[in-house]
Amino acid sequence: MTGTTGTTGSTDTDTAGSGSGTAGTAGTAGAEALRARALDALVAARDRTLRLTSCVADDDLTAQHSPLMSPLVWDLAHIGNQEEQWLWRAVAGRDALRPEIDSLYDAFEHPRAERPSLPLLPPGEARAYAADVRLRILDVLERAPLEGRPLLDAGFVFGMVAQHEQQHDETMLITHQLRKGPPVLSAPPPPVHRSGPLPAEVLVPGGPFTMGTSDEPWALDNERPAHRRDVPAFHIDTVPVTNGAYRAFVADGGYTDRRWWHPEGWAQIREHGIGAPLFWRRDGGQWLRRRFGVTEPVPEEEPVLHVSWYEADAYARWAGRRLPTEAEWEKAARYDPATGRSRRHPWGDADPGPEHANLGQRHLGPAAAGSYPEGASPLGVRQLIGDVWEWTASDFLPYPGFTAFPYKEYSEVFFGPEHKVLRGGSFAVDAVACRGTFRNWDLPVRRQIFAGFRTARSAELD
Template sequence: MTTGSQPGLRERAAAALTAARARTAVLTDTVTDEDLTAQHSPLMSPLVWDLAHIGNQEELWLLRRVAGRDFMRPEINSLYDAFQHSRSERPNLPLLGPAEARRYAAEVRGRVFDLLEHTPLEGSALLDDGFAFGLIAQHEQQHDETMLITHQLRRGPAVLTAPDPDAPYDPPPAAEALVPGGPFTMGTSTEPWSLDNERPAHTRETAPFWIDAAPVTNGAYLAFIADGGYQDERWWAAAGWEQIRQHGIGAPLFWHREAGQWLRRRFGVTEPVPDTEPVVHVSWYEADAYARWAGRRLPTEAEWEKAARHDPASGRSTRYPWGDADPTPAHANLGQRHLRPARAGSYPAGASPLGVRQLIGDVWEWTASDFLPYPGFRAFPYREYSEVFFGPEHKVLRGGSFAVDPVACRGTFRNWDLPVRRQIFSGFRTARDV
């Protein structure tokens, strides 16, 4: 199906690109050139690399692949190919400086807006429904999230500000929800800007299960710490136990204990760990260990999506837990409006029909599942987006976080990472069999 004449499609694409670039500017204009070119962690690229990479990918997919134009600066393509150079190597490359990177990204964007205005949004898989423009908006927002992670790793005074969440708060009536067994539709074949790993829609069967009505909180996680959870091998997968022993891990990343109190560092500010917020910056191994300690388990990816999308009354899968409407600030904590999760149990308007809350936004949620293709998967538009990462090395995260923009977050969206990763905005909820 092609919908190039769909009312508002160009406006939607332009708005998504504009919002992404405005966020990129916030993340790169609030620090000095020295901070932009520094590597704040070997796990992350210098911010200036992300800035030029955003422009380079936009040029590749829109100006080159869609419009067929010659590269503006072909000599830099290899510098900004994420598969040619590891993040730890990138500071040593002859990268564009901050001013030059900004000019390059701005020039690409100007040409892209001209392309968007005059190109039919139909006639090929890249153009149908404006997919290529949606792809680039999502790509930039994903790098914005990556740059926000770099800001969290950065040492020094706070440079980013945002109001604390003021979400409606009404504690869920029950601590967990029962999800009925049976088939449901997982994935999508109709979401126009969905990525290849979300496709195609297919039927999955689950047994009935219970799932937490809200993400696991800092307070609950503190009980695991206080009970010696990090010192008890019983709760840990073998590789996780080796990881925490080798690195001396005893709490979520950015936490430390001082004068009998647990504190955390958050974007340059040190503050007491808030008991009621979802725990964040935990690895898959930590989430799995907590779940075992609690006598529960992590939900599978299929269970998570069923809890997030299945409407028992109609039998259909919706785009989001609350239905098919795009998210608003009443539904979820998204888009870097805040620099922290809202209290667990917030956003009653965003609950699923079964009463499960905060499945979208606040914290990415680890699942028990490996990152694998769906039946009928087809790599598009390139293998390196998803296919090369399939396998048991990566675990699936779902639901997005406060750092994720709505354009890159939906009930079918799949994220993945290595189970050791803690710098990401990752939390979890638990489940149990009936």
């Protein structure tokens, strides 16, 4: 995506797909249902964008709060520019509205650290530009056929644009977390779910399962095609690793013991003096964290957040375990042993609801470990969707039969050992950009993203 990414690989790219359970247009009624779904997705994304950019003054919008992130005003105009390029130009076939700004908002042409020095549109002009494009696009959506071209089939391009905006909303939320100053965002805490004691881990049976998808209408190219993958039996944590569990690693000298660390990770923590998750600090006898401008005690029951792949890997080694592979994670999330099929989501094929997962910035942090029992997988694994992105052991690589779409810069240029795969989404991810097959990726050093992890072990070690 995240680039996410934005926050991660998937959210820093300039196009993306999105999830939908609707298959095909199925005549006029189906086409109208797709239009309604696309409209809802576009409106929800824009509402969130406006919330994230209207809560601060213009000088905050133009400031770069971290060299890892763009100024918020860049994201705002970039969202409008991508919408113009894909929907106004590519779909409607109309002339460019602002061709002179295309290069300014090309994420591949200008690294984030350089973007504040560009002649960006000022906040008022960026807002007006994005609003003007959106008004034109609503007419395009009403008139465009939703079949006959790969970009239009099942409304893919509209879902792609909505997901792109939501991914940049997650990116902007990360910028808000990095921003200094008093809090400007608020949300209720996640609901408390009590369902009794849970087992520490779940056994996932060995054997083949279907990984990826070939029939999810708004899925990204890197999620395709569906293919059979044989996975030996393994155990996986029932819930993500918590702050309390991670604190034990810190207290045991985990950051000072070279045995647990990948060599590159050890070099990172030594060079930068890292001794705890990002935003944690020690105050006397307790750990505190900063969260969207608020300093508070680290809650032991929440999944740990803001750790790099290297930190997750070191913890797993310290605990005598390992990170799950991407295939293991997806099998734990989707495989139904009663039917042998792979579900869209852990709970089934229905779109995510508030009872299933912590998504969409409804809350400004993860829920306590063990929450959302209605979102559990058939095997009983909790919180696989939402709350925190989960690092896996796997490099970001194409599936067998991969075909780049709509262009190779979305996924193909990121394939390789440099990027690690994250799965599951976080509290900052919208449901339109999250499903059981969704793949995110980022550099293993990244800590500002809303990432945690869970651990696994091979069943053959029993």
